Amino acid sequence: MNNQVDVSIIIPTWSIFNKKVDGKLAIEGGLESIQNQLHEGFQFELVFVDDASPDGTVEWIKDWIEKHPEIPATIYVLGKNSGGLLNHVI
Numbered sequence: 001m002n003n004q005v006d007v008s009i010i011i012p013t014w015s016i017f018n019k020k021v022d023g024k025l026a027i028e029g030g031l032e033s034i035q036n037q038l039h040e041g042f043q044f045e046l047v048f049v050d051d052a053s054p055d056g057t058v059e060w061i062k063d064w065i066e067k068h069p070e071i072p073a074t075i076y077v078l079g080k081n082s083g084g085l086l087n088h089v090i
Helices: 026-035 057-067 085-089
Strands: 007-013 044-050 073-077
Touching: 007 026, 026 044, 044 057, 057 073
Parallel strands: 007 044, 044 073
Antiparallel strands: none
16 A cells, blocks of 8 residues: 555544444444455555544544554544534534
8 A cells, every 4th residue: 555545534422332223332333344345456545533422432532543543544523512513523
């Protein structure tokens, strides 16, 4: 893979532990889907933007990033909850 990014995927997060699908975290299913789309010659990055989650969301994402070095990823943590404003801005 080259270092050029073709697509940036922005993922707003807040309290991911409240959202489950078929017994697992909804974000896990979404990230698995993204992983299944890795193709040689096409590079994407993940940009997580956490809206000051009060649970362990940020730690879970940092752990996921560490376990998946093949996918460039960054996390930004807002210092104050925007009350859903982030979803409207993006």
